[in-house]
Amino acid sequence: MCDRFAPVPGLARRAVATGGRRTGWPRRPALVMPRPGHPAEVLVTAAGRTIRAAMGRSAVATFKREGDGATPRCRMVPRAALVRGRPAVPARPPLPLPWRPVRAADGWCDAPGHGLYNRYVKRPASMSHEALARGDALYDVVVITDHNQSPRVQRGGSAIFLHIARPAMTPTEGCLAFPAAAWHRAMVPLGPYLIGVPQRPAAGARGRPPRVRHR
Template sequence: MNRVDPRGPFAVPRRATRWPPALVRPRPTSRTQAIVSCGGRTFIVAMGRSGIAAVKREGDGATPRGRLTPRTLLRRKPCPSPLPWRLIRPGDGWCDDTGSQHYNRAVPHPSPMSHEAILRDDALYDHVIVTDHNATPRVRGAGSAIFFHVARPALTPTEGCLAFPAAVWRRGIVPMGPYLIGIPPRPMRAR
């Protein structure tokens, strides 16, 4: 029997970031796309087929409302990143089995439990930012594998992730700080 590290191979120590928050709000003309604003830049991205939801459930197709923080980056090719990163391996998987003790954690691929393979035939996971959604504490059924990854060319909906166009990834301008999804930023105090 394969033992799985409960922290997963992608676990990284939490540390403070100095990046500005990325504000994510629904695009007025599309329920399945969002506008991401950060550092003076604006991006149109794909999001979950059910839009933004305050209560996320496994399989609902919603992007969770709240603050998500990038933890680590997985990619197919080496490239510098301000986040801890590593190359994707053929044995990388992510558990989405609500009955498993490894729910919303990295697992070996293939695995007897329901999981998603990270190494895909298409380009969607050429770059994958693992977020802290439902990580500490993990609640079974509250959503798994909420990543930031590469979008399909037509920005078609995801299962709940945020997906940036491939050109944004190639230019290295995907925001790496916290994401405020569907919530307004805190007002700044005058000094």
């Protein structure tokens, strides 16, 4: 887990809680595990509910590498959000994170070996990078996480975000992507995530299979 985060310029310092809790999402991590029978999806369980999400095309990998298409097996924490208002997502969403509207100049460096690797960059930029203001709806909400932030490992993976999934829930390049309806209903967990690591049940607890909400 990272202790520091490279900020995105211009973020609002004050955040508003969501998820039906005045204090925001609990600190207990959301558990992310593969969805049986659906190789491109995971089940995300937090705050007593389970929703589905798309994961990387190469599933979950213990040793994440740049460009491998895998979702990293790790603990990661959302740090900030960029938002573009559209019908499916409010222009001023209630988020328990620092956030601001996305700008045409917003980018994220994915060039291994560069000093700004896995960092925010201002476009236009000469190094390889990803534009955060997309023509489609996938980044109408994009949540930046602390994955591979401090320390940064070159080729250890960049731009592992939370964002909106394609309607068919097709795989991502490593991010977790949630249906637009889950974002609109404030169902996407915005606390810590524990990806691909099963949690041991408490002593004496009676486990029940999670109820999946098909949104």
